[in-house]
Amino acid sequence: MLESKLSAYASVPISHGVLISLLRDYRRPNDKIADWLAKGVLIPLRRGLYLVGTEWRRGTVAxxxxxxxxxxxxxxxxxxxxxxxxxxxxxxxxxxxxxxxxxxxxxxxxxxxxxxxxxxxxxxxxxxxxxxxxxxxxxxxxxxxxxxxxxxxxxxxxxxxxxxxxxxxxxxxxxxxxxxxxxxxxxxxxxxxxxxxxxxxxxxxxxxxxxx
Known part of the structure; x- marks a missing residue:
């Protein structure tokens, strides 16, 4: 499951560039990012910076x-x-x-x-x-x-x-x-x-x- 790969980032903020690299096999990676945001897989911190959602996150947020x-x-x-x-x-x-x-x-x-x-x-x-x-x-x-x-x-x-x-x-x-x-x-x-x-x-x- 692709979402499970996000857990490797634990509680470290993830940049948009990292997500695009992770979704390199997708024709429309930004659509997938939008889907993750809608489902709580990702939490927006500011434009271009995200945190893995609670369900997929390992460790406490610092x-x-x-x-x-x-x-x-x-x-x-x-x-x-x-x-x-x-x-x-x-x-x-x-x-x-x-x-x-x-x-x-x-x-x-x-x-x-x-x-x-x-x-x-x-x-x-x-x-x-x-x-x-x-x-x-x-x-x-x-x-x-x-x-x-x-x-x-x-x-x-x-x-x-x-x-x-x-x-x-x-x-x-x-x-x-x-x-x-x-x-x-x-x-x-x-x-x-x-x-x-x-x-x-x-x-x-x-x-x-x-x-x-």
């Missing part, structure tokens, strides 16, 4: 991997990454990412994915590979990058000193102070001296220095 594929270059960061690293208590539904390209929001049957623009010189700072228990790997911000991106991209963040930054971290974001005692300050420093929101990021650095 939302960060979907986010990486939907819009790039991008890296999962901000609230979703903070939750992933156990820094904030809330469960985050929207998959938040940063990109050196313009901001964008993509919604599909799998979920909601948002992309915020960061300066190109900071995009890859603190990025790392993470993976699920099933071994699915994806690009995600480390805890330091996720925190700096949050400070960088929070609009109207009024920080007049250490006390106000502490309120933002511990009251607004509800970050566990213990998780901040282990962060790599050298990565925070890269953000702090980048020239972008220097007052806020330098204050963040001072707060973190006191916790270590």
């Amino acid at each position: 939302l960060p991997l979907i986010a990486n594929h939907l819009y790039g270059p991008s890296c999962v960061s901000l609230d979703y990454a903070l939750a992933w690293h156990g820094m904030i208590p809330e469960h985050v539904v929207e998959v938040t990412s940063v990109s050196s390209r313009r901001s964008r929001v993509i919604e599909n049957p799998i979920g909601r994915f948002s992309y915020s623009t960061v300066p190109a010189k900071l995009y890859s700072v603190g990025m790392m590979m993470e993976s699920t228990a099933e071994g699915v790997s994806f690009l995600m911000a480390g805890p330091e990058k996720a925190l700096c991106d949050k400070v960088l991209l929070t609009r109207h963040l009024m920080v007049s000193g250490v006390a106000s930054m502490q309120r933002f971290l511990f009251d607004d974001l509800r970050i566990d102070p213990d998780t901040l005692s282990r962060v790599d300050l050298s990565l925070i420093e890269v953000y702090a001296v980048s020239g972008f929101k220097p007052r806020q990021l330098l204050t963040l650095l001072r707060v973190l220095e006191r916790l270590q």
Whole structure:
């Protein structure tokens, strides 16, 4: 059965080109793709990108991997990454990412994915590979990058000193102070001296220095 061949892709997004190659013996492969979409064999993620439907899929969907594929270059960061690293208590539904390209929001049957623009010189700072228990790997911000991106991209963040930054971290974001005692300050420093929101990021650095 041709549909069974799709299970080989597990939970990895499939491009239109891959599907056309798989359907090379069909005279009208796009009609077959449309049929699969109608029957739920394929789930549309965006134009030209699909996920195997639940019945034919092997493994759990890794939302960060979907986010990486939907819009790039991008890296999962901000609230979703903070939750992933156990820094904030809330469960985050929207998959938040940063990109050196313009901001964008993509919604599909799998979920909601948002992309915020960061300066190109900071995009890859603190990025790392993470993976699920099933071994699915994806690009995600480390805890330091996720925190700096949050400070960088929070609009109207009024920080007049250490006390106000502490309120933002511990009251607004509800970050566990213990998780901040282990962060790599050298990565925070890269953000702090980048020239972008220097007052806020330098204050963040001072707060973190006191916790270590």
